Amino acid sequence: MNGTKAIKVVLAKPGLDGHDQGAKVVARALRDAGFEVVYTGLRQTPEAIAKIASDEDAQVIALSSMAGTHLSVCRRLKPLLEQAGLGDRLWIIGGNLPAQDHDTLRELGFRGVFASSSRLEDIIDFIRTNAP
Amino acid sequence: MSKPKPPERQPRRVINESGIEIQPLYTAADVAASGGEDMIGRPGEYPFTRGIHPQMYRKQPWTMRQYTGFGNAADTNQRFHYLIANGQTGLNVAFDLPTQCGLDSDDPQAEGEVGRVGMAIDTLRDFEIAFEGIDLDQITVSLTINGAAAILIAMYLALAEKRGYDLTKLRGTAQNDILKEFVGRGTWVFPVGPSIRLVGDTIEYCAEHAPKYSPVSVCGYHIRESGCDPAQEMAFAFCIARAYADEVIGRGLAVDEFAGRLSFNFNIFGNLFEQVAKFRAGRSLWAKIMKEQYGATQPGSMWLRMIAGGGGGGLTFEQPELNIVRGAYYALISALSGAQTMALCCYDEAFTIPSEYAQRISLRTMQLLIEEMGLTDTVDPLGGSYYVETLTNQMRTRMEEIMREVDAGGGIVRLIADGRIQDRVSAQAYQRQREIDAGTFRKVGVNCYRIEEKPPEMEFHPYREQDAAAQVRALGEVRATRDAAQVAAALARVRADARSGANLMPAIVDAVKAYASVGEITAVLVEVFGRYQEPVALRDEPLAAAGR
Numbered sequence: 001m002n003g004t005k006a007i008k009v010v011l012a013k014p015g016l017d018g019h020d021q022g023a024k025v026v027a028r029a030l031r032d033a034g035f036e037v038v039y040t041g042l043r044q045t046p047e048a049i050a051k052i053a054s055d056e057d058a059q060v061i062a063l064s065s066m067a068g069t070h071l072s073v074c075r076r077l078k079p080l081l082e083q084a085g086l087g088d089r090l091w092i093i094g095g096n097l098p099a100q101d102h103d104t105l106r107e108l109g110f111r112g113v114f115a116s117s118s119r120l121e122d123i124i125d126f127i128r129t130n131a132p
Numbered sequence: 133m134s135k136p137k138p139p140e141r142q143p144r145r146v147i148n149e150s151g152i153e154i155q156p157l158y159t160a161a162d163v164a165a166s167g168g169e170d171m172i173g174r175p176g177e178y179p180f181t182r183g184i185h186p187q188m189y190r191k192q193p194w195t196m197r198q199y200t201g202f203g204n205a206a207d208t209n210q211r212f213h214y215l216i217a218n219g220q221t222g223l224n225v226a227f228d229l230p231t232q233c234g235l236d237s238d239d240p241q242a243e244g245e246v247g248r249v250g251m252a253i254d255t256l257r258d259f260e261i262a263f264e265g266i267d268l269d270q271i272t273v274s275l276t277i278n279g280a281a282a283i284l285i286a287m288y289l290a291l292a293e294k295r296g297y298d299l300t301k302l303r304g305t306a307q308n309d310i311l312k313e314f315v316g317r318g319t320w321v322f323p324v325g326p327s328i329r330l331v332g333d334t335i336e337y338c339a340e341h342a343p344k345y346s347p348v349s350v351c352g353y354h355i356r357e358s359g360c361d362p363a364q365e366m367a368f369a370f371c372i373a374r375a376y377a378d379e380v381i382g383r384g385l386a387v388d389e390f391a392g393r394l395s396f397n398f399n400i401f402g403n404l405f406e407q408v409a410k411f412r413a414g415r416s417l418w419a420k421i422m423k424e425q426y427g428a429t430q431p432g433s434m435w436l437r438m439i440a441g442g443g444g445g446g447l448t449f450e451q452p453e454l455n456i457v458r459g460a461y462y463a464l465i466s467a468l469s470g471a472q473t474m475a476l477c478c479y480d481e482a483f484t485i486p487s488e489y490a491q492r493i494s495l496r497t498m499q500l501l502i503e504e505m506g507l508t509d510t511v512d513p514l515g516g517s518y519y520v521e522t523l524t525n526q527m528r529t530r531m532e533e534i535m536r537e538v539d540a541g542g543g544i545v546r547l548i549a550d551g552r553i554q555d556r557v558s559a560q561a562y563q564r565q566r567e568i569d570a571g572t573f574r575k576v577g578v579n580c581y582r583i584e585e586k587p588p589e590m591e592f593h594p595y596r597e598q599d600a601a602a603q604v605r606a607l608g609e610v611r612a613t614r615d616a617a618q619v620a621a622a623l624a625r626v627r628a629d630a631r632s633g634a635n636l637m638p639a640i641v642d643a644v645k646a647y648a649s650v651g652e653i654t655a656v657l658v659e660v661f662g663r664y665q666e667p668v669a670l671r672d673e674p675l676a677a678a679g680r
Contacts (some may be wrong), residue, residue, distance in 0.1 A: 016229035016245050020317020021358045024558035025565050027670060041418040042318045043233075045241070064559065067229065072244035098483065099587035116482065117449045117578065121568050 007131045010058040012040040012049045014032050014061060014077070017067035022116065026064065029120040035060075035127065046073060050080035058089065059131045063110075065095040074108045081109075094118060148406045150363035154527050158518035166525035171416045174341075175470075175511045178388045178423065181417035181524065182512035184435040189508035194466070195473040196498050197274055197439065200295050201226030201251035202593065204603050205261035208251040212266060214488055218495055224274045224475055226250035227284070232319040234280040234654030246600035249485070250276075254607045254649045259296075260288045268292055274305040274349070274439070274473075279321035281308035282330045283653050286640040289342060296337055305346040305395055308334055311372045312351045314548050314664070315360030315557060321654060324549045326661035330636065332379035337637035348376060349439065351397040355553075357445045359561025361408055362399075363527055366414040367534035368553065369396060370421060371544035377426060391422055392432035397439045400462040400469075401446025408514055409523035411440060411469035417528050431612070440471035447482050450577035452588050455479035460497050468506040468514055485593035492493045541675040551667030552675055559672055607649065614647040622646045623630040623656050629661035 010029050013020055020042060027039040038056050040049065053061045061081065065073060070093060081087060092104055092112030102113045112126045146154040155162065163169060163631050171179055176186030185191065198215060200223070201208045212223055215515055227250040230242035232536045237246045248253050251262060263273070277284040285306045292302050310327040313320045320327065331348060338347040350358075352369035360368060373394060380390055403409075419434035429435050443462040447455040466474045476494040478486035486494075501507040514520045540542050547553045567573035574580055622643035629639045636657075643653050 001315065016233050016235075016319075017312070018229075018316075020318060021316065021558065021561050024670060025171065025359075025562045028562040029565075031670070039668050039670060041666040042664075043241075067245075067249050069244045069248065096482070098592065115449070119570065120565060 006034055006036040007060060007127060008036045008038070008056060008058045009060040009127065010038045010049070010053045010056050011062045011064065012044045012052070013042045013064055014044050014049060015065070015067065015069045016064060017069065018042055018104060019066035020064070023064035023068065026062070026094060026120065027124060029124065030127070033124045033128075037061050046076040049077060050084045050086070051081055053081065053089070054087055055086040057085075060090045060092065060127055061086065061120040063093040063095075065093060065097070066116075068096070069127065070095065070097055071119060074105060074110055076119060078108050085110065088132055090127065092123075092126070094123070144537065145568065148249060148403055149361045150410075150527060150530055151361070152406075152407060152523065152530060157280075158522050160518060162517055162522040163525070166522045167529065168525075169521070171525065171528065172515065172521065173337065173416075178431070178434060179419040180200050180435060181412050181416040182515050183622065184415065184437065184472075186511075187512040188470055189467075189502075193502045193508050194371070194471055194498070195222040195272065196220050196495060197222035197441075197475045198478075198486075198491055198494055199224045199226050199276065199442075199474050199475055200491070201228075202249070202280055203247040203596075203599050204606075205254055205258040207247075207599070208267075209262050209264055211488070211491075212262075213492060215495065216266070216271060218492055219499060222272045222274065222473065225276060227275075227277055228252045229319070231284075231650055232277060232279060232659075234283070234321045234650055235569045236649050236651030237600065237607055239651055246418075246603050248595055252600075253284070253287070254603070254651070255610045255647045256287050256290055256514055256644050257606070257610050257647060259291045261284065263291060268295070268297055268302065268304070272303045272305070274307070276307045278307055278310050278313045279319045279327075280650055280654060281306050281310070282334055282636060282640055283650050285334055285338075285347060286637060287642045289345075290645050291642055299342045299345075301344055302342050303346075303649035305349050306334070307397065308348045309351045309372065311370075311375060311544065311548055312354050313532045314666075315368075315553050316354035318668075320664045322657065322661040323664050324545065326526035326657075327377065327547070327664070328379050331376050332383065333635045333637050335380045335390050335393075336383060336385060339385060340391065343393070344606075346393045346395045346437075349395045349397045350376070350470045353397045353442055354398045355557060356399040358554075359559075359564065361560065362402055363530040365399060366417070367531040367538070368544065370414075370418060370531070371396070371535055371538050374420075374421070374425075375543075375545050381426075387422070387426045387428045388430045389431050391426070391428055392430060392435070395437045395439070399442055399445065400440050401443040401458070401559040403639060404461065405464050406525060406527070407465045407522060408468050409520055409527045411438075411471070412512075412515075412520070412524040415470070416524075417531055424674040430580055437472050439475060440466040440469055440476035441473070442477050444481060446478040447479070448575060448578055449482050450585060451583065452479055452482065452590070453496050454577055455482070456493060456497075457571075459494060460500075463497050463501055464507070467501050470512060474590055483588070483592070487591040489591070489594070537675050541677070547675060550623050551669055552671070553668070554671075555669060555671040555674055556638055610649075618646040619643070619648050619652075622648055623652060626653060627656045627660060630657055
């Protein structure tokens with residue numbers, strides 16, 4: 001972890017899902033924890049997310065998914081992030097994520113999986129511990 | 133298992149979510165000090181605090197309208213028939229996200245989303261299937277649609293006309309509250325200005341052609357879900373309703389020509405007494421606004437007709453069976469509040485599209501209140517309680533303060549366009565999450581009375597990719613068999629009317645009758661109007677700061 005510069009997090013809302021209460025709460029919590037947060041807003045395609053993460057040179061790429069498309073989004077995003085040279089960054093996802101999908105999400109490279117009702121401090125601690 | 137803290141010995145301060153301090157005991161003196169009994173009145177009479185009708189549920193219980201829709205039109209039609217067979221008295225239609233965002237099922241952006249969180253609708257053909265075998269005179273239909281509302285309202289009217297119903301008698305509701313979509317829910321399409329114009333077009337068109345149809349249901353509901361408090365929920369909704377009223381009055385309509393068909397949608401989770409006071413206060417405040425500020429003379433124009441339901445924001449992942457109990461209390465709140473229509477979030481809704489079983493439990497919860505608990509026996513049973521009357525007065529005062537704050541900040545339209553309401557609400561949601569994490573705002577099963585839990589055993593709604601492919605094929609068949617010249621001419625008229633500023637509804641109705649799709653009509657409007665650009669600043673200032 002870089003001790004002098006704030007960890008940069010790109011927090012994205014993929015797809016058409018409009019539930020952004022949780023994403024904004026997490027964005028505010030990460031900002032208050034001293035991270036630099038780039039919140040994308042709604043309706044981001046996997047291509048747009050990879051581009052923003054690359055342009056911002058983010059250490060952490062975080063997704064918020066509430067409407068059930070998490071697996072298809074992560075499957076499409078994984079190769080795009082790898083092609084953008086972001087395979088070594090920390091990828092995490094939060095939202096409405098059924099327990100039976102957590103292993104698949106981790107296998108896709110999303111090391112932090114935070115189902116709804118996760119505590120903010122747990123998300124912050126995970127990033128502090130695992131961000132490159 | 134964690135234990136709750138022991139009760140504190142010191143007298144504790146209790147402040148409700150709307151910021152009002154609650155006393156240990158209320159007497160007649162508190163009612164007098166909070167503003168007296170002037171605003172209580174009688175049900176069915178101005179200011180309607182106790183209810184909009186003299187007899188309320190003695191005459192007719194609330195309409196039961198569970199939010200339903202998934203897969204394609206045929207799947208949803210089957211669930212509609214199941215709910216009706218189980219005693220449901222209205223329908224509340226859930227559309228998938230592509231439909232809500234004005235995209236066809238074959239749009240690249242729709243990949244993985246077709247039929248997932250609601251029913252996929254591309255053309256009038258889907259609507260014909262969705263409502264097959266349902267008598268639109270007997271079962272009123274509520275369409276939960278906003279960004280694409282003008283198109284879906286047009287489809288509903290076209291369907292009803294095609295099936296031989298008299299549009300001048302047709303009842304039903306569309307959500308069609310785009311301003312709240314910019315704050316929460318997020319199914320916007322066009323920029324703020326053209327979005328309000330479209331709402332105005334639907335109100336104006338329905339006032340003339342379908343005068344019993346409710347073209348707008350103004351929602352405090354989703355702003356509450358996004359983080360505002362109960363008093364703000366109602367105050368923001370009234371500010372939004374005024375914006376729509378101002379739009380159509382600016383076109384020359386008289387208030388009594390349309391206000392009677394404005395309806396509302398509010399949330400029911402939270403403290404029982406605060407919620408009941410919220411609804412009683414809101415009813416009288418809306419009546420006062422319509423009478424004093426807008427000069428309404430018809431009682432119907434002053435009525436706060438509403439669906440009070442949902443409650444998703446109060447439900448939890450932890451110990452989900454407790455959501456059945458929460459749902460019962462929420463239904464009680466709604467019944468004690470004099471709602472016209474009720475819907476309950478299902479206990480499995482934090483996880484999945486509700487199962488038939490979960491939907492039936494929600495329906496039976498409402499039926500229990502009617503059949504066993506005596507909630508339809510008398511009007512406004514909490515009326516006259518020192519506590520409830522005092523709190524009703526205080527909540528009304530608080531709502532008026534918030535509305536003044538919005539006006540001082542530049543008005544609701546500007547505050548939403550600039551993202552100020554969004555920032556205020558998300559700052560409050562963050563604060564609340566901090567309190568939940570710290571255990572100072574209690575959630576049973578979350579920060580007290582926790583147990584070690586395995587993932588719940590429940591029926592997860594399946595998502596079948598092949599159904600999405602079938603929907604795309606069906607759309608292709610409609611495109612291949614419709615009259616292409618008729619579609620092109622209809623879309624050209626939509627484009628011309630969008631540019632000229634004419635009411636868009638006649639052109640959109642013609643386009644849907646020609647089987648133009650939701651995505652095609654939306655794309656033409658986007659050519660003229662452009663797309664909304666979301667502000668994502670996440671600021672912390674109070675609303676009034678925006679006005680300085």
